[in-house]
Amino acid sequence: DADVTQTPRNRITKTGKRIMLECSQTKGHDRMYWYRQDPGLGLRLIYYSFDVKDINKGEISDGYSVSRQAQAKFSLSLESAIPNQTALYFCATSDPTGDQETQYFGPGTRLLVL
Amino acid sequence: KQEVTQIPAALSVPEGENLVLNCSFTDSAIYNLQWFRQDPGKGLTSLLLIQSSQREQTSGRLNASLDKSSGRSTLYIAASQPGDSATYLCAAANQAGTALIFGKGTTLSVSS
Numbered sequence: 001d002a003d004v005t006q007t008p009r010n011r012i013t014k015t016g017k018r019i020m021l022e023c024s025q026t027k028g029h030d031r032m033y034w035y036r037q038d039p040g041l042g043l044r045l046i047y048y049s050f051d052v053k054d055i056n057k058g059e060i061s062d063g064y065s066v067s068r069q070a071q072a073k074f075s076l077s078l079e080s081a082i083p084n085q086t087a088l089y090f091c092a093t094s095d096p097t098g099d100q101e102t103q104y105f106g107p108g109t110r111l112l113v114l
Numbered sequence: 115k116q117e118v119t120q121i122p123a124a125l126s127v128p129e130g131e132n133l134v135l136n137c138s139f140t141d142s143a144i145y146n147l148q149w150f151r152q153d154p155g156k157g158l159t160s161l162l163l164i165q166s167s168q169r170e171q172t173s174g175r176l177n178a179s180l181d182k183s184s185g186r187s188t189l190y191i192a193a194s195q196p197g198d199s200a201t202y203l204c205a206a207a208n209q210a211g212t213a214l215i216f217g218k219g220t221t222l223s224v225s226s
Contacts, residue, residue, distance in 0.1 A: 090158065
């Protein structure tokens with residue numbers, strides 16, 4: 001089983017709809033991240049969390065919110081989706097106490113906003 | 115603000131060639147630098163991580179180097195194979211536990 005899983009893997013939604021992307025991990029890592037990837041722009045950080053009680057904005061947090069429900073779960077919400085949020089979304093985890101903080105990525109969620 | 119650049123954006127080589135992918139960064143005060151591989155439509159797989167105190171890391175046919183003074187890292191792939199075809203991303207972390215700043219990647223195609 002994959003260590004970092006994301007659901008759904010693909011999603012099509014309409015402008016104005018609220019959607020949630022979910023991330024779960026079995027690696028036991030405290031630190032979790034949400035990135036988006038756009039062609040020509042690379043990966044950019046949306047939000048990150050160092051533990052259940054810690055949430056931090058990244059480079060492009062506007063229009064997004066997150067929830068850290070447990071150590072293993074970190075959800076990303078689009079309150080009112082817009083077409084320029086069409087992208088590939090990745091969740092990642094890292095462990096500050098081991099393996100030099102290598103970040104481990106999920107398989108991604110491909111989101112299309114019409 | 116840290117910026118990461120990868121050149122070239124795309125590279126095509128015949129099987130068996132040794133090749134070098136380049137990554138440059140603007141702020142030399144990095145915590146670590148990671149190289150990732152991304153297959154089309156897939157997630158990222160970590161290949162190598164170099165701490166700021168290290169000069170290089172090796173894994174199999176891959177060798178990554180880090181020169182903080184010049185703001186450069188290279189990924190050397192020996193004896194390339196068609197299975198090495200993918201997009202290679204480098205990313206810098208400025209502090210422990212912070213997000214990675216990614217380059218836009220180099221798409222490698224190895225022909226048989």
